[in-house]
Amino acid sequence: MPKLLPVVQPVEPAAACCTPLAEAPLAPDQAQVLAARLKALADPARLRLVSILLASPDLEACTCDLTEPLGLTQPTVTHHLRRLLDAGLVTAERRGVWTYYQVVPQALAGVAAALTPKQLS
Numbered sequence: 001m002p003k004l005l006p007v008v009q010p011v012e013p014a015a016a017c018c019t020p021l022a023e024a025p026l027a028p029d030q031a032q033v034l035a036a037r038l039k040a041l042a043d044p045a046r047l048r049l050v051s052i053l054l055a056s057p058d059l060e061a062c063t064c065d066l067t068e069p070l071g072l073t074q075p076t077v078t079h080h081l082r083r084l085l086d087a088g089l090v091t092a093e094r095r096g097v098w099t100y101y102q103v104v105p106q107a108l109a110g111v112a113a114a115l116t117p118k119q120l121s
Contacts, residue, residue: 018110022118033088037111040087045070046080053090053103060102062095 018030026034040046052069053059066077081101084090089108090101 018114020114020116020118022116034111034114037087037089037107040083040089041111043080043083045072045076046084049077049080049084049101050089050103050108053101058102059105060100062098062100064098066101 018026018034041050048070049066052066053061063074063078063081066081067074070077072080078099081090081092081099085092085101087107088104090103093100093102
């Protein structure tokens with residue numbers, strides 16, 4: 001008889017952030033996390049960075065590849081990426097002299113799920 005593997009239940013995307021607003025009031029700590037993520041996304045340059053990362057292979061890109069598409073200097077791009085990193089929307093990995101940033105899909109899904117009304121979920 002073949003050995004059966006345990007079934008792992010998927011984690012709801014909203015668990016990465018907070019309870020959907022339509023289901024229950026946010027706890028203070030959940031409101032802090034959601035507000036930080038929304039603030040980080042509420043900037044045109046950061047939204048463009050997220051869109052570039054999402055459209056990139058493996059959802060990642062090097063800082064060196066992000067300055068030209070944005071038309072911003074490397075320190076400015078790094079500042080914006082740091083804001084996204086602090087909000088938990090991207091991760092960073094140092095490779096030699098460059099830093100590669102990658103989107104955290106669960107964090108973006110959590111923000112979307114938190115804001116989705118019940119009738120649309």
